[in-house]
Amino acid sequence: MYVEELFENNKEWVKQVLNSDPNFFAKLANQQSPKFLWIGCSDSRVPANQITGLAPGEVFVHRNIANLMVHTDLNALSVLQFAVDILQVEHVIVCGHYGCSGVLAGLTNKRLGLVDVWLRHLKDVAYQHSTYLGSIHQSQKHDRLCEINVVEQVKNTCHTNVVQDAWARGQKLSIHGIIYGIHDGLLRDLNMHINNEEELQTKYNQYIQSLSNSDTETETA
Ligand code: CO
Numbered sequence: 001m002y003v004e005e006l007f008e009n010n011k012e013w014v015k016q017v018l019n020s021d022p023n024f025f026a027k028l029a030n031q032q033s034p035k036f037l038w039i040g041c042s043d044s045r046v047p048a049n050q051i052t053g054l055a056p057g058e059v060f061v062h063r064n065i066a067n068l069m070v071h072t073d074l075n076a077l078s079v080l081q082f083a084v085d086i087l088q089v090e091h092v093i094v095c096g097h098y099g100c101s102g103v104l105a106g107l108t109n110k111r112l113g114l115v116d117v118w119l120r121h122l123k124d125v126a127y128q129h130s131t132y133l134g135s136i137h138q139s140q141k142h143d144r145l146c147e148i149n150v151v152e153q154v155k156n157t158c159h160t161n162v163v164q165d166a167w168a169r170g171q172k173l174s175i176h177g178i179i180y181g182i183h184d185g186l187l188r189d190l191n192m193h194i195n196n197e198e199e200l201q202t203k204y205n206q207y208i209q210s211l212s213n214s215d216t217e218t219e220t221a
Helices: 003-020 024-030 048-052 074-086 101-105 115-128 130-135 138-158 161-168 197-220
Strands: 036-041 059-064 091-097 174-180 187-194
Touching: 003 024, 036 048, 036 074, 048 059, 059 074, 074 091, 074 161, 091 138, 101 115, 101 138, 115 130, 115 138, 130 138, 138 161, 138 174, 138 187, 138 197, 187 197
Parallel strands: 036 059, 036 091, 091 174
Antiparallel strands: 174 187
């Protein structure tokens, strides 16, 4: 595909949009007021708007490799701060996906270059859960770490100053952890819907507990 095709596609898209709503762009030009912030993976197969059926203007998006919320990442933190404080989004969605090669890097020692520095965060998550990961079948490790990583990034997001301050001043803000199946196009709920610090502790502990329970099931099966 050549870049020229992108311009052709764009003209076609504008035509279609204007056909169904002649004022679409005029309305959006004034302001954006999305209800959602999406923190997802850069993977080209996981486009936030398309898989959620959201139109331009409906979701503020931050994507990086392996959907990480790192406490020293000024880029992600700026997006979060702008979304929460200025745009007043009500929902932050941390979306991982199965088959994430960034997550896989957390399980292997393959060197890829500069990105290894970024993926060190993933290795830390894998290390933190190494007892559980060591207890399950090799074929399950990648998928489970994709899920665990979402839960850990939900926790990191909740622990940012931005979210803590929003909750402290009584702002309505929920952080959600979900995961997408590249193989079937479906989003799955990881049952991490967090509205305050207390809920974070409860749901996070429940999740960690469920991991050790599933260990036992595997062992006795
Ligand atoms: Co990915």
